[in-house]
Amino acid sequence: MPRKKKAAIIAVANQKGGVAKTTTVASLAAAFAEHGKRVLLIDLDPQASLTFSLGIDPDVVELSTHEVVLGQAEIGDALVEAGEGIDLLPASIDLAGAEAQLLTKPGREFVLSSVIDEVRADYDVVLLDCSPSLGVLTLAALTASTGLIIPMQAEMLSHRGVGQLLDTVRDVRRLLNKKLEVIGILPTMYDGRSNHAREVLADLGERYGLPVLSPPIPRTVRFAEAPAIGRSVLDTARTSKGAQAYRDVASSLLPRL
Numbered sequence: 307m308p309r310k311k312k313a314a315i316i317a318v319a320n321q322k323g324g325v326a327k328t329t330t331v332a333s334l335a336a337a338f339a340e341h342g343k344r345v346l347l348i349d350l351d352p353q354a355s356l357t358f359s360l361g362i363d364p365d366v367v368e369l370s371t372h373e374v375v376l377g378q379a380e381i382g383d384a385l386v387e388a389g390e391g392i393d394l395l396p397a398s399i400d401l402a403g404a405e406a407q408l409l410t411k412p413g414r415e416f417v418l419s420s421v422i423d424e425v426r427a428d429y430d431v432v433l434l435d436c437s438p439s440l441g442v443l444t445l446a447a448l449t450a451s452t453g454l455i456i457p458m459q460a461e462m463l464s465h466r467g468v469g470q471l472l473d474t475v476r477d478v479r480r481l482l483n484k485k486l487e488v489i490g491i492l493p494t495m496y497d498g499r500s501n502h503a504r505e506v507l508a509d510l511g512e513r514y515g516l517p518v519l520s521p522p523i524p525r526t527v528r529f530a531e532a533p534a535i536g537r538s539v540l541d542t543a544r545t546s547k548g549a550q551a552y553r554d555v556a557s558s559l560l561p562r563l
Contacts (some may be wrong), residue, residue, distance in 0.1 A: 309518060312426055312427070313346070313426045313427075313429040313430055313431055313563075314430070314431050314432070314452050314453060314456060315422060315426075315431075315434065315451045315452050315562045316330050316431065316432070316433050316434065316452070316453045316454070317434040317436055317444075317447040317450075317451040317453070317454045317455070318433060318434065318435055318436060318456075318457060318526045319434075319436035319444055319447065319448070319455075319456065319471065319487055320436075320456050320457055320458060320467070320468065320471065320473060321438050321439050321467050322458075322459075322464060322466065322467050323438035323531065324459070324470075324493060325455050325457045325459045325494055325495075326352070326459070326494040326523065327435060327438070327457050328359060328435055329494075330455065330492060331347060331433045331434075331435040331456045332347075332356060332359055332360060333409060333507050333548075333549070333552035334433060334463065334552060334559075335347055335389070335392050335433055336389065336392070336552075336557065337552050337553045337555075337556030337557075338391075338430070338431055338484075338560075338563075339389060339391035339555075340553070341556070342391070343430040343431055343563065344428065344429045344430050344431075344498060345391060345392045345393070345430065345432075345433065345435050346385075346392075346393050346394075346395070346422075346428075346429040346431075346432045346433070347360075347388060347393070347394045347395065347432075347435065347460055348371065348393065348394075348395045348418075348422075348424065348432065348434050349371055349394065349396055350397065350399075350401070350418075350434055350436050350437055350443045350444070350447055351366060351369060351397055351401070351435060351436070351437040351438070351493065352397060352398075352402035352437065353399075354396065354397040354398055354399040354401075355435075355514050355563040356394070356397070356435040357394065357396040357397050357398075357526040360388040360389070360394055362386060362388065362394065362396055362480060364397060364398045364399070365399075366399070367384075367386070367396045367398055369383055369384035370384060370395070370396050370398040370400060370401065371384075371395050371396065371397045371398075371401055371404075372397070372398060372400040372401045372403070372404050373400075373466055374395060374421055375404055375408065375418065375421060375443070376404060376407060376408070380424070381395060381421050381424050382424065384396070385425075385467055392414075393429075396479070404442075404443065405441050405442045405443060405490055408442045408443075408446075409442060412491065414442055414446065414532055415442075415449045416421045416446070416482075417443055417446055418434075418443075418446040418447055422450055430563055431563050433449065434447045434450070439468065440471065440474055444474075445474070445478065446534065448474065448478045448482075448486060449478060449482045449486075450484065451482045451483070451486055452485055452486065452487065453487050453488075453489040453562065454475065454487070454488050454489060455489050455519070456468065456471065456488070456491045456492065457491075457492075457494045457517075457523075458493060458494065458510070459495045460493045460494065460495060460507055460522060461495075461503070461506060462506055464506075465513070466512050468491075468514065470547070471488050472514065475488060483561075488516055488517075489517070489559070489562070490498055490517035490518070490519040491510050491514065491516055491518050491519065492509075492522075492523065493507055493516075493519075493522035494522070494523040495524075495525040496513065496522035496525060497525050498522075498524070507522060517560065520554075520555070521551045521554055521555070523525060523548060523551045523552065523555075524547050524548055
């Protein structure tokens with residue numbers, strides 16, 4: 307009997323906040339699920355935006371990423387259903403203290419790898435919503451991942467910090483995870499009517515020598531509205547340009563899964 311292919315583990319990271327990391331994770335998960343994929347989401351941000359945006363109150367979850375990464379709970383006991391074909395390891399504000407506690411633990415960079423290995427065979431893709439920092443949890447996410455997507459707002463100021471993230475990626479590849487691949491930069495909040503946005507989009511690939519995922523995700527109020535009712539934009543505005551853009555990006559990624 308052939309062995310089941312291991313799930314792809316994709317970190318979505320950028321230490322700059324407000325670049326649509328959480329929207330990207332939720333929307334890609336919904337798009338993969340539409341293709342019949344089993345998806346696991348892991349919220350690694352103490353702000354718990356992904357958890358909240360999927361209709362789960364982070365203040366009432368009994369077990370979260372915090373307890374799991376510290377070895378106080380099994381991941382299987384902490385998972386909650388977040389949609390058809392989608393499970394979530396939720397976050398809570400307690401996660402803010404996990405980084406300090408992990409600093410004293412040997413092998414802290416591999417803590418997330420060990421956690422995911424327990425359930426990896428149950429999924430086709432694991433998406434990691436990283437916090438806007440380059441702390442211990444983001445480093446652990448990069449160590450656990452097979453791929454990295456970097457959402458970047460289509461504005462020049464969003465370039466700040468990406469070089470530092472790529473330096474960290476190079477160190478992770480050299481020391482911790484030789485299999486980590488930068489899948490590409492995903493332009494978000496794109497306004498095709500703006501000359502500035504078009505210039506930034508044209509500059510991205512050459513500046514970093516990385517693939518630029520297509521199509522760019524357009525700026526739309528639908529992304530702000532969706533979390534308020536605990537659903538992804540693919541559910542709340544199925545025919546919107548933003549929803550279709552995420553579907554197209556997900557389709558382009560399917561051969562890697």
